[in-house]
Structure formats: C-alpha cells, structure tokens
Amino acid sequence: MLRPELIEFSQDNQKAELRIVPSLHGPITEDDLRQLLALPDFSCLGPLQAAITQAVIQVNQLHPKDEGKIELFFEIGERRDAEISFDVSSDKMQASMILTAAFGGKDLGLRDVLRNLKLQRISMGLSKAKIDALLTEFATLLPGIKCHGIIANGRAAVNGTSAKLDRKVSLARERLLQPQQNSDGTVDMRNLGAVIMVKPGNLLIVKHPATQGVDGYNVYGEKLNAKPGKDIKFTAGNGTEFSPDDPNQLIATVAGQPVETPSGMQVDDVLQIKNVDVGFGHVDFKGSVLITGDVGEGMVVKSQGDITVMGFVDSATLEAKGDITVSKGIIGRQLKDLSLSTKLTAQGQISAQFVQYSQLNALGNILVTKQLLHSHTKTEQQLIVSDASGRRGDLVGGKAEANKGIKAVALGATADTKTEVFCAMELTDLKEQLKQLDQSIKSMVVAGLNIEAQLRKLPPKTQWQGDAMMVEQVTVMLDEKRRISAIRAQEELEYDTLKMEVDNYYKHYYIDARKHVFSNVELHIGTAFQRTQREHGPCRIRNQNKEINFDYSH
Incomplete structure (x- = not known):
C-alpha cells in the first residue's frame, strides 16, 4: 500500500491531492489510489476516475526511467454536494425525484427539494408523504448512492357522461316476453296479461342529464380539459308534461297507452277494435290502435302510435310510427311476382311469436319468439329469433338483414333450406x-x-x-x-x-346461433361471405380478417 503521506487535502479543503515520485513509489494500480482515498480523512470524497486512470498511466510509464527527480501531481478526489434531479414522464402525468448522497459536500433538505421543484415548475399532484419518505431513505445512504421515487401524479380528465332516458313504464312489445304465471306455478304462453295502460300523473320516463366531467391537470399544473357528455333531446309528447317538481321527469296527463318516441314518450288515445276485416274497413288513426282479434286479408292499418294485435295478421299491411306488436302470428303468402302478401313497417320495433311469408321493416329491433319462416326482414338494429329462455327460435328460409347483429336459436333447417343472413353491412x-x-x-x-x-x-x-x-x-x-x-x-x-x-x-356486431347452424345458410357479415356446407353447433359467427369465423367457445 502507498504511504498515507502521499495524499493530502488541497488548500481549500475541497479536493484530495496526490504527490508521487514514479521511481520511488511506482509501479502503482488504481486499487492503490483507491486505498488512499479509503483512508478515514478522505473516505467521504468522491473519486475522480479520469484523474486516477491518468495518474496510473503516467507513473508507470516514468517508473523505470525516472531517477527520483520528477514529482507528479494529481487531484484524485473531491467533495461533491448532494444532487437532486427530476424525471417527468412523456405525458407529463408523473414526476420522479432522484437524490444522490453527497461526497463530503452539502446535504439536501426539504427546503432544497421545494426550491428545485419550483425551478422545474413541478407544482401539482405532489405528495408530501412520498417526499418525506424519500428524504428519510436519502439520509441513510452512503456517499454517491442514489435513491428515487415517484413524488407527483397528475390527474387525468374525467369526461362527462352522456344524457340518457330511463323509461319507467312497460311497453306493449314487452308483453311477448312476459307470459302470465298460473296459480299452480306453470306459465300460460297464450296469456300475455292486460294491455299496458297509464293514468294521469303516472311517471313515464326520467332523464339523467349529461355531466360536464371533471377537468384534470398534469404535474406542471397545466389544465386538462374534460369533454362534456352529449346531451339528448327530451320532449313532452302528446298526453304528457314535465313534472312541475322536476323538469327531468315526464308524467302522463291523460289515460291511454304509453308510446316511446326518439326523444321521450307520448300517451296515445287508444282505438280499440275487435277485428279489422272487410266489414270494418281500413284503419288510419292518429293515436295507438288495439285490435283484440285479428287483421284479415287485404286490410290496411296505419297508426301514428303503436299497433297492438292480440290475434293474427293474415296477408295485411300494417304501418306504425311506433311499435307493432302481434301477440300470436303474422301470416302471409308468396304472390305470383314473388313478393309477399303481408307487409309490416314500424319506426319502432316489431314483435311477434310466429312469422311466415311476410315482409318486415323496422328502425328498431325485430323480435320473434318462436319461428321466422321464409320471410324478408330488415332492421336498423338487432334481429332476435328466440324466446326468453333461449330454447326455441328458428330462422328458416327467406332473407334476414340486421345492421346490429342477429341472434337465433337455430339458423336454417335440416332440409337444407336456403337461408340468407346479412349483418354488420354499414x-x-x-x-x-x-x-x-x-x-x-x-x-x-x-x-x-x-x-x-x-x-x-x-x-x-x-x-x-x-x-x-x-x-x-x-x-x-x-x-x-x-x-x-x-x-x-x-x-x-x-x-x-x-x-x-x-x-x-x-x-360488437355478429351472428349468434345458440343451438344450430344448418347447411345451405348464406352468411354475410360485412364483406365476408360463406355458405355453410355442414351443420354447426352453438357458435358465434364473426367477420375476422374479412373471412367468416366460427367461434364455438361461447
């Protein structure tokens, strides 16, 4: 080991100076110089690595040549103040603090941290507890050792929620899925209960207003604007008014049938008819129409509200600004020009238990609880061919189009009936x-x-x-x-x-078959197409990479 007297403090007491004669003290290694710096008086200093390396090279080069005439001088250690730095994430939402323990120099305290935070403009989301914990850890560090931790977090903006309408009354179409229970616990599938009616003062619908959201900020205190929720129209239709106690509540002012509209509800006068046939004539009514019996061949029923038929519709035309609900079946025939004799058009939903050789067009969902046979159906929303239990619901033949997906218990038939199914085409x-x-x-x-x-x-x-x-x-x-x-x-x-x-x-938009997909079913999902060649079990059918994909995991 080199003699301790070769190292001493500089005049300002800030650096360690090495004075060495190559012929007397060489050759040397970097470890020799580090041992000098490890002496009690100098152990707090930080080594100057470049100077140490240069000293070893020069001493060892002169050692065999020098005759004791040359003394070399090197500064191999120095006092260093504690260091503080900050690392801010690229999105400015998180800041970390890095503390480096001093080499015999000035230490750091909370006041230094606060001053440096101010210089770096880090002002929001600071955690005093985390800063204190980091300073506590820092106080235990050996010279030159670092510690770091997250000391500030921004707050992301929380976008507002969009307004929504919460309906508080049932609609006629919902009766199809709610058969009445008998006293012995059995369910009578033919008894769909009383017609849905409301009285003056009944609460119809509640609007949950859009919220503005909560603005956020980053660690620099820069504001992050929240996007407000989207508002929706809320209007009082005929037979309704806004509650005097709460403008977000819509109540009935007359007795009648509740009808859903795009921006609220209305209560329609109900025209009640036993049967619509040649003896009664066509119907064109401004309110809702309730037919307790059937609609006969060639008849036309138009309504500014809902149309509810408790019996059958047979080769007739129904048009409604609201929903069309047929408690039993919709029956038609194929005419000579290949068109279908029964046509239903609704701006709301169409619901029935059984449909055959009929044309159905709806802006809302089309719901058939038992069978949809050889018909042409088109909806902007979903086509659902299933009862409430998911055990029965056959879509066989014809052409079915639904923008937001199709759900059926079975698609096609064992007889290889050609069935065309289209969804997700927009x-x-x-x-x-x-x-x-x-x-x-x-x-x-x-x-x-x-x-x-x-x-x-x-x-x-x-x-x-x-x-x-x-x-x-x-x-x-x-x-x-x-x-x-x-x-x-x-x-x-x-x-x-x-x-x-x-x-x-x-x-989001796909075809769901709960039990079977038979052969000769033409599946169109967007641009993907496939005609089934065999029977498939329960599956979810999607457009995956422009090809029809059968997923049996569901």
Missing part, C-alpha cells in the same frame, strides 16, 4: 361519417385559431374600450369563439364514440 358508411366529422373538427380548429390571431392583433384594451363599435366587434369575435369551441367539443365527443364503434365494429 362499416363503409360509418367510416365516411368519421371522415366528415374529422374534417369538420379540423375546420373548426382553423376557425378558432384565426379568431385568436385576430384578437392578438388588437391594440391594448385601453385604446379601444371607449369605442362602442370596436367593443361590439370584439364581443362578436369572443361569442363566435365560444360557439365554435362548444360545437367542436360536441363533435369531438361524437368522433370518439363513432371511432370506438368503427374500431370494434365486428367485435
């Missing part, structure tokens, strides 16, 4: 809507920036605040900026919702 249209929304949002961003640029060019307020015309112009610009900002926020919310639907389109 992806191209949705992508076009998404593109248009994106363009609209970008145009509003540009418009907003233009207004901001005009506002920045204004002279100081003191120069124009007395000019009424100028004040009016500025007010108009500010109002327009707020209007654009509000529309942009709403469209951004719509964009996010639509993009999520597009991104997950084929995950």
Whole structure:
C-alpha cells in the first residue's frame, strides 16, 4: 500500500491531492489510489476516475526511467454536494425525484427539494408523504448512492357522461316476453296479461342529464380539459308534461297507452277494435290502435302510435310510427311476382311469436319468439329469433338483414333450406361519417385559431374600450369563439364514440346461433361471405380478417 503521506487535502479543503515520485513509489494500480482515498480523512470524497486512470498511466510509464527527480501531481478526489434531479414522464402525468448522497459536500433538505421543484415548475399532484419518505431513505445512504421515487401524479380528465332516458313504464312489445304465471306455478304462453295502460300523473320516463366531467391537470399544473357528455333531446309528447317538481321527469296527463318516441314518450288515445276485416274497413288513426282479434286479408292499418294485435295478421299491411306488436302470428303468402302478401313497417320495433311469408321493416329491433319462416326482414338494429329462455327460435328460409347483429336459436333447417343472413353491412358508411366529422373538427380548429390571431392583433384594451363599435366587434369575435369551441367539443365527443364503434365494429356486431347452424345458410357479415356446407353447433359467427369465423367457445 502507498504511504498515507502521499495524499493530502488541497488548500481549500475541497479536493484530495496526490504527490508521487514514479521511481520511488511506482509501479502503482488504481486499487492503490483507491486505498488512499479509503483512508478515514478522505473516505467521504468522491473519486475522480479520469484523474486516477491518468495518474496510473503516467507513473508507470516514468517508473523505470525516472531517477527520483520528477514529482507528479494529481487531484484524485473531491467533495461533491448532494444532487437532486427530476424525471417527468412523456405525458407529463408523473414526476420522479432522484437524490444522490453527497461526497463530503452539502446535504439536501426539504427546503432544497421545494426550491428545485419550483425551478422545474413541478407544482401539482405532489405528495408530501412520498417526499418525506424519500428524504428519510436519502439520509441513510452512503456517499454517491442514489435513491428515487415517484413524488407527483397528475390527474387525468374525467369526461362527462352522456344524457340518457330511463323509461319507467312497460311497453306493449314487452308483453311477448312476459307470459302470465298460473296459480299452480306453470306459465300460460297464450296469456300475455292486460294491455299496458297509464293514468294521469303516472311517471313515464326520467332523464339523467349529461355531466360536464371533471377537468384534470398534469404535474406542471397545466389544465386538462374534460369533454362534456352529449346531451339528448327530451320532449313532452302528446298526453304528457314535465313534472312541475322536476323538469327531468315526464308524467302522463291523460289515460291511454304509453308510446316511446326518439326523444321521450307520448300517451296515445287508444282505438280499440275487435277485428279489422272487410266489414270494418281500413284503419288510419292518429293515436295507438288495439285490435283484440285479428287483421284479415287485404286490410290496411296505419297508426301514428303503436299497433297492438292480440290475434293474427293474415296477408295485411300494417304501418306504425311506433311499435307493432302481434301477440300470436303474422301470416302471409308468396304472390305470383314473388313478393309477399303481408307487409309490416314500424319506426319502432316489431314483435311477434310466429312469422311466415311476410315482409318486415323496422328502425328498431325485430323480435320473434318462436319461428321466422321464409320471410324478408330488415332492421336498423338487432334481429332476435328466440324466446326468453333461449330454447326455441328458428330462422328458416327467406332473407334476414340486421345492421346490429342477429341472434337465433337455430339458423336454417335440416332440409337444407336456403337461408340468407346479412349483418354488420354499414362499416363503409360509418367510416365516411368519421371522415366528415374529422374534417369538420379540423375546420373548426382553423376557425378558432384565426379568431385568436385576430384578437392578438388588437391594440391594448385601453385604446379601444371607449369605442362602442370596436367593443361590439370584439364581443362578436369572443361569442363566435365560444360557439365554435362548444360545437367542436360536441363533435369531438361524437368522433370518439363513432371511432370506438368503427374500431370494434365486428367485435360488437355478429351472428349468434345458440343451438344450430344448418347447411345451405348464406352468411354475410360485412364483406365476408360463406355458405355453410355442414351443420354447426352453438357458435358465434364473426367477420375476422374479412373471412367468416366460427367461434364455438361461447
């Protein structure tokens, strides 16, 4: 080991100086110099690695040549103050603090931490407990050792929830799924209970308003704006009014049948008829129509509300602004021109137990609880061919189209009946809507920036605040900026919702067969197509990578 007197403090007591004669003390190693720095007086100093390496090289080069005339001088250690640094995540939502223990220099305390946080502009989401814990750990560290930990977290913005309408009364269509229970516990599938009626004062529907959301912030205190929830129209239809105690509650003002509308409900007068036949004539009524018997061949029934038929519909035409509910069956025939004799069109839902050789078109769901045979059905929503238990429901023959998916107990038949099934065919249209929304949002961003640029060019307020015309112009610009900002926020919310639907389109919309898919069923899901060649068991059928995929795990 080298003699201790070769190392001493510099005059300012900040560094360790090595004075060495190569011929007397060489050759040396880096470990020799580190042992000198390990002496009690110098152990608190930080080694200067580059100087240590250079000292070893120079001493060893001169050792065999020098005759004791040359003394070399090196600074191989120094005092270093404790160090503090911060690491902020790329999204500015998290900040970590790194503390390095001092080499004989100045230590750090809470005041130093706070001063450095201020210099780095880290001001929000700080945890005093985490800072104190890190300082406590730091106090136990050996010189040069580091400790680190998260000391600040931003708060993400919480977007508002969209408004929704919560219906409090049942509708006629729901009776199909709620057969009445007999006193002995059995269920009478033919007894669907009383017709749904309401009285004045009955609560019909409650609106849960959209929320604004909660703004967030990052660790620099920069505001993260929450997107407000999307509002929806809530209107009082005929026979209803908003509650005087709560404008978000809609109540009935007359007795009648509740009918769901796109923005609320209405209560219709109910025209009650035993049978619609040649003896009664066609029906065109502004309210809802209740037919306790059947609708006969060639008859036409039109309603501004719901149409409820307690019996059968046979080769007739029904049109409703609301729902069409047929408690028993819908029966038709194929005509010479290959069209079907029974036609039902509803802006709401269509529900029946049994459908045969009929054409059904609905904006809402189409629900058939037993059999859908050789018919043409088209819905903007779901086609469901199943009873409440999921044990019975056959979709056989014809053509079925449903934008939001198809659920049936069995598709096709053992006789290889040709059955065409279409779902999830709107992806191209949705992508076009998404593109248009994106363009609209970008145009509003540009418009907003233009207004901001005009506002920045204004002279100081003191120069124009007395000019009424100028004040009016500025007010108009500010109002327009707020209007654009509000529309942009709403469209951004719509964009996010639509993009999520597009991104997950084929995950959400598919064909569900609970028991069987027989052969000769033509499956169309978006651009994917396959005609079944064999029978399949219970499965979920999707468009996966533009091909029909059968998933039996469900």
